[in-house]
Amino acid sequence: MVRKAMKIVLLPTVLGTLIVFFNIVARAQSSFLMVADTTNPVVSFRPTPAPYKGASWIDLDGDHNIDLFVAPNVLFKNLGQGQFIRLANTPCDMSQQLAAGGSWGDLDNDGDPDLLTANRNATLFRQEKGVFQKINDLLPGLGNDYPAWDCALADPDANGRLDPLWVHARGFHPVGPFPSKFYLQDQQGKFHAFKGIELCDSLAPYTIPIWADYDLDGDLDLFVGSGPGGKLGPDFCYKNLLRERGIFALERLLAAPFGQMEDGQVYSFPDVDNDGDRDICLTNYMGAPSRFWRNVNGEYRAENHTFTTRRANLSNSWADLDNDGDLDGIFTKDSAAYVILYWNDGNGNFSQTQTPAHPGRSIAGISVGDYDNDGDLDFYANGGVNARTLYQNTLLSTSNWVQLSLEGVSSNRSAIGALLRLKARINGQWIWQMREISAHNAFQSQNDLRVHFGLGNATATDSLEIRWPSGKVEHYHKLQAKQFFHIREGEAIKKLKPKTEPLLSLNYDNKSGEIGGKNLKIKSVAKIILVDKQGQSQTYEGLKLGPNKGLKLPNELKKGWYDVQFCDQKGQHCKFGRLWVQNQ
Numbered sequence: 049m050v051r052k053a054m055k056i057v058l059l060p061t062v063l064g065t066l067i068v069f070f071n072i073v074a075r076a077q078s079s080f081l082m083v084a085d086t087t088n089p090v091v092s093f094r095p096t097p098a099p100y101k102g103a104s105w106i107d108l109d110g111d112h113n114i115d116l117f118v119a120p121n122v123l124f125k126n127l128g129q130g131q132f133i134r135l136a137n138t139p140c141d142m143s144q145q146l147a148a149g150g151s152w153g154d155l156d157n158d159g160d161p162d163l164l165t166a167n168r169n170a171t172l173f174r175q176e177k178g179v180f181q182k183i184n185d186l187l188p189g190l191g192n193d194y195p196a197w198d199c200a201l202a203d204p205d206a207n208g209r210l211d212p213l214w215v216h217a218r219g220f221h222p223v224g225p226f227p228s229k230f231y232l233q234d235q236q237g238k239f240h241a242f243k244g245i246e247l248c249d250s251l252a253p254y255t256i257p258i259w260a261d262y263d264l265d266g267d268l269d270l271f272v273g274s275g276p277g278g279k280l281g282p283d284f285c286y287k288n289l290l291r292e293r294g295i296f297a298l299e300r301l302l303a304a305p306f307g308q309m310e311d312g313q314v315y316s317f318p319d320v321d322n323d324g325d326r327d328i329c330l331t332n333y334m335g336a337p338s339r340f341w342r343n344v345n346g347e348y349r350a351e352n353h354t355f356t357t358r359r360a361n362l363s364n365s366w367a368d369l370d371n372d373g374d375l376d377g378i379f380t381k382d383s384a385a386y387v388i389l390y391w392n393d394g395n396g397n398f399s400q401t402q403t404p405a406h407p408g409r410s411i412a413g414i415s416v417g418d419y420d421n422d423g424d425l426d427f428y429a430n431g432g433v434n435a436r437t438l439y440q441n442t443l444l445s446t447s448n449w450v451q452l453s454l455e456g457v458s459s460n461r462s463a464i465g466a467l468l469r470l471k472a473r474i475n476g477q478w479i480w481q482m483r484e485i486s487a488h489n490a491f492q493s494q495n496d497l498r499v500h501f502g503l504g505n506a507t508a509t510d511s512l513e514i515r516w517p518s519g520k521v522e523h524y525h526k527l528q529a530k531q532f533f534h535i536r537e538g539e540a541i542k543k544l545k546p547k548t549e550p551l552l553s554l555n556y557d558n559k560s561g562e563i564g565g566k567n568l569k570i571k572s573v574a575k576i577i578l579v580d581k582q583g584q585s586q587t588y589e590g591l592k593l594g595p596n597k598g599l600k601l602p603n604e605l606k607k608g609w610y611d612v613q614f615c616d617q618k619g620q621h622c623k624f625g626r627l628w629v630q631n632q
Contacts, residue, residue, distance in 0.1 A: 079369070079389075080426075082404040083438040087626070089134040089611060090116055090124050090428070090438050094582050099432035100147040100362075102198075102413030102492025106161050108178070112453070112532065112546035114417045114496050118430055120148035120167045122583065125624065128548030130420045130440075133611035133624045136577055136585035138173065138180050140165050145195055145221055149413065149492025153201040153210045156237060157461040166196035166492070168222065170214045170229070187212070187231050187239045194229065195221040200488035202259035203460045204268040204288055205296035206517050209233040210460050210487075215247070215254035215272055225251045228272075232296070245298050247272060247284050254284065256491055260317045260484060261467060262326055265291045266519060268465050270298060273312030278334040280309040305348050311335030314491055318366035318375045319482045321396040324469075326482075331361035331379065331491075338364070342396065354400050355379055355390055363491035367416045367425050371447035371502030373474045373481060378427065380491065383410045387429055387439065408434025416489070417496030421546045423449045423530055425500055430493070448503035448529035453544070454485060457537040458518035462487070462497060465517040474504035503529050552625030554612060555598075556605060562598030565625055568614065570599060577613040578605075578627070605629045 086092050095101075098120070105114040113126040121140030124132045145168045155162040160175040169192055173180040184190050196214035203210050211232050218225035228247045231239040242248060252274050259268040267290040274283050285306040286298035301307070311333040317326040325343040332338045338361045341348040355361065355377060363380040369389065370376065377390035377398065386405040390398040409432030416427045424441040450470075454463035466485045471478060481501055489495045503509070512524040516537050524541050527533060534544045554565035564570065576588045576599065586603075594600035610627040 079401070079441065079443045080403045080439040081442045082406065083440055087609065088132060088438070089581070089609075090118070090132050091436065092581065093118075093122060093134060093436075095122075095430075095433060095436050096120060096144065096148070097433050098144060098146055098148055099409065100412045100492065101430045102149040102490070102494075103415040103428045103430040103436075104150050104152050104494040105415050105417030105419065105428070105496040106152040106494070107453075107497070108161065108175075110159065111549075112544055113421065113548075114419055114498070116419070116428060117150055117152070117163070118428070118436060119150050119413070119492060120165065126419060127551055127624060128421070128546060131551045133551070133613070133626065134579045134583065135178075135611075135613070136579055136587075138163065139182060140167065140171060140173075144168060147197045147217075147220070147492060149198040151199050151201045151487045151494055152497075153464050153487045154461040155201075155210050155233070157208070159461065161462065164199045164201055164212050164214075166199040166214055168195050170194045170196035170199065172212055187229075188241050190229060190231075193223070194226065195223055196229075197221070197254065198256050198488075198492050200257040200259055201464065202268050202487060203465055203517055204259060204270070204290070205232055206267060206290060206465075206519070207235055208456070208458060208460050208518065209235055209237070210462065210464065212239075213257050215257050217253045217255055218251045219253055220277070227251060228254050245286065246300065247286075252284065253277065253281065255312065256314045258315045258488060259465070259486065260315070260326075261465070262317050262328070263287070264326065264467070266515070267291050271315035273310070273314055273330070275311035275313055275333045276335065278311065280311060280335045282307075283310050283312040283315075285315070305339070305341050305350070309336070310339075313362055314364050316364050316366055316489070317484075318377075320366075320375055320392060322374060322479055322481055324480055324482065329355075329364050329366070329377070331364045332359065333361070333382070334359050353390070353398055355388070355398070362412050363414050363493065365414055365416055365490040365493075365495065367495070368500065368502035369425055369441065370443055371424060371445055371449045371504065373472070373479050373502050373504045378414055378416065378490075380411045380414055380429070380431070382412070385410055385435060387411060387414060387427070403439055406435055406437045408432065408436070411435045411437070413491045413493035415493045415495055417498070418451065418500060421532070423451075448506055450501050450503065450509065450527055450529060451532050452499045452501075452512075453497070453532070453534050454499070454514070455534065455536045456516060456518070458520065459516045459537055463517065463537070464497075467515040468499055469513045470501050471510040471512075472501075472503050472506040472508070473510065474506050478510070549624060552612075552623060554625040554627040556627055556629050557594075557596055557598060558630065560594050560596050560598070561601050561604060562594035562596050563601060563612070563627065564596070564598030568623065568625070570597070572616050573599065573614045574617040575615040577615070578610045580606075581609055
């Protein structure tokens with residue numbers, strides 16, 4: 049049985065897109081700074097040449113400073129206030145193909161986010177306090193030689209355990225083709241291969257998977273862009289029947305707007321007009337223009353905007369970049385070394401600007417998050433060769449905001465799939481905004497799991513409603529603006545303050561081969577890890593004091609920058625520093 053989708057009606061070009069507020073445009077033109085500090089490792093590391101790569105903001109250690117994963121295998125710790133160090137490489141596969149993506153979530157509900165990667169060899173890693181263990185052998189039939197274009201974690205069967213999905217793009221991998229691979233995890237942590245749908249049983253250029261509750265019935269539906277890359281073909285969109293049948297099942301959506309021939313990349317479901325339902329944006333590649341359908345009382349109406357007239361679009365992601373209470377669009381276009389921004393005027397009409405262009409190749413993946421915890425959203429871009437770029441939001445607006453981190457109890461601990469609605473009085477009007485927590489939001493990329501709401505001139509919220517993946521609904525009232533909050537399922541809301549760790553300035557004595565620095569308590573150091581600009585790491589343990597009261601290294605260091613991690617006997621209580629080694 050094929051489930052009917054909502055009716056679709058075609059409207060002419062929206063004339064409102066030509067009417068913009070000059071103050072919005074003026075701010076937008078200079079709203080994002082391209083961070084170019086060569087001592088910042090997130091923009092100066094040597095990347096892989098693959099043209100299509102994503103990124104993820106994820107809090108690795110619970111300090112409320114979001115850390116950065118850059119596909120395929122580069123990981124940076126955020127010390128706060130914009131300071132990053134490069135960690136020793138995660139054990140991700142480095143063999144090459146055109147694409148690499150990632151998805152993060154707490155698979156075993158132990159408090160550490162785990163990592164799903166898509167590359168020449170699709171891999172699942174379980175994290176335990178900063179140590180990553182490959183667990184492919186726990187997934188029947190996955191093996192160590194399965195190439196994936198992209199991946200996503202979610203809990204569509206709502207049993208409190210996250211389930212991994214990899215998609216394989218027929219014709220775009222060095223080996224294959226293969227169907228996609230999807231596993232359900234039971235409550236004992238055992239994985240079971242899911243079959244019986246086209247995605248898992250047949251071949252197609254499956255490209256980008258997105259889980260989203262598009263119809264707001266309380267379960268996560270699945271949308272897989274499957275662009276042939278310049279031609280037309282079907283996408284693979286499925287409705288989750290969990291709420292209707294009481295058991296997880298996926299049913300193909302073939303009625304409009306999902307049954308059309310597309311060159312599909314990314315499906316997104318923003319509520320651009322804050323009317324309480326989810327609109328649809330689909331970025332298409334060269335075979336078709338991108339699409340936007342506005343949901344009007346249950347009827348999907350196709351609209352034309354600047355982003356729907358362009359081709360070769362890859363990412364589309366949505367966030368309130370100017371904190372005015374509505375969602376703005378963030379798009380990437382193949383062969384463009386910049387990001388295109390579409391600013392929402394509050395009525396769902398958009399004015400267009402773009403970020404500064406990077407001298408590298410085209411940008412593909414984008415990940416949104418407030419990395420400097422200043423209350424506005426920044427984003428990281430990744431793509432071909434040197435396209436990796438950090439864009440810092442510099443609007444410095446007086447608009448207010450709140451940020452929320454959620455922790456599931458009956459739900460999965462990462463709260464992936466939670467739906468939040470927030471009410472506030474903005475510019476004299478009561479506005480309801482809606483957000484959903486997702487472990488995959490854009491082209492091979494994932495946004496910060498923290499939820500960000502812009503509040504405009506509202507100094508407090510009126511109310512907040514959270515529908516947890518378990519089905520539990522909770523309400524909170526009168527949250528003060530410009531605050532970070534933590535909410536654990538079933539408990540009272542708590543304010544939190546992100547921590548800041550100092551970046552130690554270190555010195556290295558060329559003659560004695562000793563490393564030291566101010567505020568470094570050498571007696572407590574049991575292990576040192578050095579990572580150079582190329583990502584090569586060296587680990588030293590059991591070091592002795594040298595004649596200059598520094599730690600004596602057994603080998604000489606070459607000239608260049610090093611990120612350094614100092615750990616105690618348990619590998620915890622680490623301190624971080626940056627070292628510049630001069631000529632020998």
